[in-house]
Every structure is written in C-alpha cells, then in structure tokens.
Amino acid sequence: MALIKVDETKCDQDGACVRACPAGILTQQASGLPAVVRGMAQFCIACGHCTAVCPHGALDNVRAPLSTQTPLERFPVLDPETALTFLRSRRSIRCYKPEPVPRELMEKLLQAARYAPSGHNSQGLSFLVVEKPEHMKGVKERVARWMKALVDSGSELAHKFHMPGILRAYEQGQDRILRDAPHLIVVTAAKDHAPARVTTFLALEYVELYATSLGLGTCWAGYVNTCAQMTPDLAAFLGIPDDHVITGTMMVGYPDEIYHRLPERNPLDLRWLE
Numbered sequence: 001m002a003l004i005k006v007d008e009t010k011c012d013q014d015g016a017c018v019r020a021c022p023a024g025i026l027t028q029q030a031s032g033l034p035a036v037v038r039g040m041a042q043f044c045i046a047c048g049h050c051t052a053v054c055p056h057g058a059l060d061n062v063r064a065p066l067s068t069q070t071p072l073e074r075f076p077v078l079d080p081e082t083a084l085t086f087l088r089s090r091r092s093i094r095c096y097k098p099e100p101v102p103r104e105l106m107e108k109l110l111q112a113a114r115y116a117p118s119g120h121n122s123q124g125l126s127f128l129v130v131e132k133p134e135h136m137k138g139v140k141e142r143v144a145r146w147m148k149a150l151v152d153s154g155s156e157l158a159h160k161f162h163m164p165g166i167l168r169a170y171e172q173g174q175d176r177i178l179r180d181a182p183h184l185i186v187v188t189a190a191k192d193h194a195p196a197r198v199t200t201f202l203a204l205e206y207v208e209l210y211a212t213s214l215g216l217g218t219c220w221a222g223y224v225n226t227c228a229q230m231t232p233d234l235a236a237f238l239g240i241p242d243d244h245v246i247t248g249t250m251m252v253g254y255p256d257e258i259y260h261r262l263p264e265r266n267p268l269d270l271r272w273l274e
Contacts, residue, residue: 001062003041004050006033010058017050017059026050034059045121088262090209093217094179096253100131101183105214109252110185112210113203119195125203125247128238130184139184139224140177142234144170146227166223177223181251184221188244200248207250217255224249 004026013032025040034050048064060066078086101109110127118124130136147167150158158164169176178184187204189196208218228234228246235246 003036003044003062005060007058008033010056012056016053020049020053022047022049047121090212091259092219093255094219095256096181097256098182099254101216101253109207109211109214109216112206116203116206118199122195124189124193125200126188128186130186136178136184138237142237143177143223143227146231178221178251182253185250185252186238186246187248188240189247191243191245196247204248204250216252219251221249221251
C-alpha cells in the first residue's frame with residue numbers, strides 16, 4: 001500500500017506538505033503534486049505534518065490517517081495574554097485532599113501526555129498509576145529506606161537534598177516524600193529507548209499543565225524519581241518489567257489550597273549573539 005494518497009481535485013499544488021515533512025521524504029513533482037521520494041517511505045515518522053498542514057484535506061497518509069485528525073478551527077488557540085497567565089498560574093501542589101481521583105478522570109488527564117513532543121516522534125512511554133494507600137505507603141517506605149542508607153553512608157547527595165530532615169519528618173509521621181498525595185504517576189520506557197527521559201519530562205509537563213483545567217494538582221516526585229534511578233528496589237515493588245526503567249514520577253490529587261496571586265521570578269537572563 002502506498003504511503004500517501006493525494007486527491008488531485010483538492011490539491012492546490014502549493015508544496016506545503018513537502019516543506020512541512022521533517023523527514024524530507026516528500027517531493028513536489030513536475031505536475032505540482034506531492035509524492036514520496038523513491039525508497040524513502042520507510043523513513044516516515046508518522047508525525048502527521050503532511051496531512052495536517054493541507055487546508056483542503058487533499059493528502060492522506062496511511063501512518064497518520066486524515067480520518068483520525070481533528071479539524072483545528074483557529075490558530076493560535078489562545079491569545080498571548082491568556083496563554084501566559086495560564087502558564088504562570090501553574091503551581092507545584094504539596095497539599096492534597098485525601099479523596100482519590102476517579103479512574104476515568106485520571107485517564108483523561110494522562111491522555112494529554114500522548115500529544116507531547118518526543119524525539120523523532122518515537123513516543124514509547126508507558127504509564128502506571130499508584131492509587132491504593134498501601135501501595136503509596138510501600139513506595140514511601142522504600143524511598144525512606146534508600147535515604148537512610150545514603151545518610152548512614154555519609155553521602156554528599158543525602159546532604160545536598162536535605163535527606164536527614166526528610167527522614168526525621170517521616171519518622172514523626174510527616175510525609176515530605178509524597179506529600180500525602182493520593183496517587184503517584186510512574187512513567188516507564190524500554191531500557192534501550194534513548195530519548196525516553198527527555199520525552200518523559202515533556203509528557204509529564206503536558207500532564208502538569210492540563211491538570212489545572214481538570215481541578216487537579218500535581219508535583220514532580222523528585223525523591224522517588226532519584227531513588228528509582230539509583231536502586232532497583234522500587235521498580236521491583238511496582239512490578240516494572242526487567243527490560244523497562246522508571247523515567248519519571250509525579251504526584252497527583254485534588255489540591256487542598258487555591259493560589260490567588262502570580263509570584264514573580266528572576267529577570268530574564270538574555271543576550272544576543274552579534
């Protein structure tokens with residue numbers, strides 16, 4: 001089956017699909033119609049740019065079908081002021097209500113991760129949601145055990161990340177590891193998936209931003225993530241397959257506070273190369 005199909009009655013031969021193809025596998029023929037360069041179809045990354053850029057729906061791609069694409073009524077979707085206010089309104093939530101997030105809402109939240117950028121459109125991430133209190137407790141216990149081993153060994157990492165204080169709070173019943181969040185999102189990828197960590201950061205940032213519109217709050221679970229990178233204990237507890245690694249973790253739940261102001265940040269450090 002051919003990679004692309006062109007409706008000649010709709011194509012205005014403007015070459016937009018050829019220019020938009022990041023893999024450079026399309027060419028504009030003498031007739032003006034687009035075509036796949038001979039022998040290059042295998043290099044299509046299924047990004048869908050060629051299909052999406054055509055205003056007339058003249059091109060279809062079997063790896064990114066026109067029928068699966070949603071029409072975009074206007075672009076940009078947000079005006080600059082609204083977009084910046086939305087981005088600035090994001091906060092890392094460290095106080096959560098105890099009630100769990102329904103699975104259907106959690107799945108809706110995680111759907112946003114599918115649309116984040118990924119290296120060469122490789123995607124390749126898997127998501128695990130820790131939702132039961134006993135499993136959340138198990139995660140905290142393993143992170144605390146890992147921290148204690150670092151503290152006892154005099155690790156510089158333990159000092160740098162304030163682990164003695166975190167452990168003291170943990171022993172007193174104060175959760176500064178998972179902040180009493182009801183759930184934890186765990187992202188995994190195959191060990192040989194080179195762009196996985198960057199792809200994970202981008203995907204979880206989409207999740208973090210989308211969460212606010214759903215009435216949810218999130219916070220990167222840095223201690224859990226570092227623990228997962230340094231010891232296999234956590235992955236084993238979570239049932240992660242041996243050929244996969246944990247690439248990112250994020251707390252999620254209903255926030256127990258609302259912020260009413262937008263804090264300022266350091267001035268932009270910018271220079272131009274003359």
